[in-house]
Amino acid sequence: MKKIALFIVIQILLWANIVICQTGKPQYIIRTEQNGVDFGSFTIELFPLIAPLHSAYFDSLVAISFFDSTAFHRVVPDFVIQGGDPNSKYLPRETWGEGDPSQATILAEFSGVSHLRGIIGAARDTDINSASSQFYVNVADNESLDGAYTAFGRVISGMEVVDLIVNVPRDANDNPLDKIEMFVTKGGFTNSVPTIPELISPSDSGIGIIVGDSLKWISDEDVVEYSVQLSKDENFDSLYIDAKVGKSFYRIINLELGNIKYYWRVSANNGGNKSDYSAVYSFNSSIKAPILVSPAVNEDSVSITPKLEWLPVNGATKYKVQVSKAPLFTSQNIVVDVDTVTVNYFVTPTLQEKKSHYWKVFSLTDEYVGPSSEFSRFVTGSLTAIKSIGKLPINFSLSQNYPNPFNPSTTIEFSVPQKSEVSLEIFNIKGELIGRLINSELAVGKYQYNFNANELSSGLYLYKIVAGEFTSTKKMLLLK
Numbered sequence: 001m002k003k004i005a006l007f008i009v010i011q012i013l014l015w016a017n018i019v020i021c022q023t024g025k026p027q028y029i030i031r032t033e034q035n036g037v038d039f040g041s042f043t044i045e046l047f048p049l050i051a052p053l054h055s056a057y058f059d060s061l062v063a064i065s066f067f068d069s070t071a072f073h074r075v076v077p078d079f080v081i082q083g084g085d086p087n088s089k090y091l092p093r094e095t096w097g098e099g100d101p102s103q104a105t106i107l108a109e110f111s112g113v114s115h116l117r118g119i120i121g122a123a124r125d126t127d128i129n130s131a132s133s134q135f136y137v138n139v140a141d142n143e144s145l146d147g148a149y150t151a152f153g154r155v156i157s158g159m160e161v162v163d164l165i166v167n168v169p170r171d172a173n174d175n176p177l178d179k180i181e182m183f184v185t186k187g188g189f190t191n192s193v194p195t196i197p198e199l200i201s202p203s204d205s206g207i208g209i210i211v212g213d214s215l216k217w218i219s220d221e222d223v224v225e226y227s228v229q230l231s232k233d234e235n236f237d238s239l240y241i242d243a244k245v246g247k248s249f250y251r252i253i254n255l256e257l258g259n260i261k262y263y264w265r266v267s268a269n270n271g272g273n274k275s276d277y278s279a280v281y282s283f284n285s286s287i288k289a290p291i292l293v294s295p296a297v298n299e300d301s302v303s304i305t306p307k308l309e310w311l312p313v314n315g316a317t318k319y320k321v322q323v324s325k326a327p328l329f330t331s332q333n334i335v336v337d338v339d340t341v342t343v344n345y346f347v348t349p350t351l352q353e354k355k356s357h358y359w360k361v362f363s364l365t366d367e368y369v370g371p372s373s374e375f376s377r378f379v380t381g382s383l384t385a386i387k388s389i390g391k392l393p394i395n396f397s398l399s400q401n402y403p404n405p406f407n408p409s410t411t412i413e414f415s416v417p418q419k420s421e422v423s424l425e426i427f428n429i430k431g432e433l434i435g436r437l438i439n440s441e442l443a444v445g446k447y448q449y450n451f452n453a454n455e456l457s458s459g460l461y462l463y464k465i466v467a468g469e470f471t472s473t474k475k476m477l478l479l480k
Contacts, residue, residue: 028046046059071181073085081165108150115141123136206282208285234282319342422466
């Protein structure tokens with residue numbers, strides 16, 4: 001049996017080599033019977049230009065009448081019909097679908113063809129290279145199979161017969177109660193050439209394209225696979241994207257932002273012939289998204305009127321700032337929505353105390369809305385956490401916290417002799433930022449901040465103030 005299998009493989013490879021040099025699609029008529037009565041016929045065509053090995057193997061099996069009297073042993077409504085197992089000729093029903101281990105297997109030929117209704121695929125087990133004679137016909141769109149099973153043909157007429165087969169009475173194993181046999185004969189041959197795709201969007205010389213946008217073109221019902229090429233080089237000597245898809249669009253999942261110029265084109269494949277490439281369109285990617293700087297991610301005790309800061313974006317004329325009560329930026333959750341910011345910071349209106357807030361920033365140009373940053377979270381502090389005390393100071397200062405050591409609360413005093421942007425931060429002994437207690441503009445005054453370290457473990461910590469050009473750092477000890 002191994003010699004027979006090897007002989008079959010050699011013949012397939014020889015046939016495939018011929019097919020690669022040929023064009024066109026062979027057709028086959030699948031006639032079905034149930035209890036000796038004609039059940040109907042449907043016609044299929046194969047895709048030797050996309051799956052030459054599977055097409056050749058199928059043809060070689062038809063040539064020796066291999067499929068005749070085999071059954072469609074699996075019928076699953078809204079999914080597939082499956083057949084072609086030699087066990088279904090004469091062996092017990094419980095063996096149908098298990099296959100013959102002595103059969104030759106075919107290397108997987110995954111492609112961009114999508115498993116839409118009418119597409120024929122090669123059945124296999126967990127080994128992607130284990131397909132043999134069993135095949136299935138999709139009776140619904142089953143795109144979850146894309147890229148995992150070899151699609152090598154499609155039904156071109158008689159799909160209503162396939163629908164009759166999939167809806168016959170069946171047992172718990174999806175096996176028809178009455179055997180449906182198939183008889184396969186070779187039919188005609190088509191040699192149509194698909195039309196050259198016509199590009200739609202982005203329009204030629206488009207601007208502002210971001211990750212997630214789609215390249216689109218006019219589809220042709222004869223086409224089962226499109227080749228999409230994207231390059232920074234108008235001669236396509238170096239490809240940024242070289243993809244195969246089964247639909248008339250390609251969603252861009254990788255794109256370098258920053259007003260980069262790209263060129264793209266598409267060709268069509270109907271399984272037997274390819275078209276020439278389309279006309280070449282170009283587009284410029286969007287400017288980059290902002291990178292958020294402050295408040296830090298998950299920073300707590302943030303001012304209820306925080307100053308939001310981000311890195312400036314080259315090419316941006318304005319920015320749009322959104323603050324939300326939840327990670328989902330819906331109209332019900334958004335509390336700040338401003339699109340007129342011309343600098344790379346924004347002081348928000350008063351936010352709720354002791355609440356989580358989420359924020360993001362969009363880059364804007366005069367022509368389009370650019371991408372948004374990733375969102376970041378911060379937690380506002382309390383109005384009562386900081387209070388002004390005593391007389392107006394004449395010097396900047398940062399006092400030793402008291403009590404010290406402390407558990408779990410301590411008071412930090414500092415003086416601001418002139419209106420200043422003040423930052424008060426807590427670090428661990430390694431110098432890692434633990435939290436920013438204050439990050440806002442303060443008027444002249446002497447202040448006390450009540451710091452609660454209930455969520456911190458015992459140890460030595462640093463607290464640092466930056467107010468204008470004044471900087472000071474001191475140590476404090478938490479003992480629990």
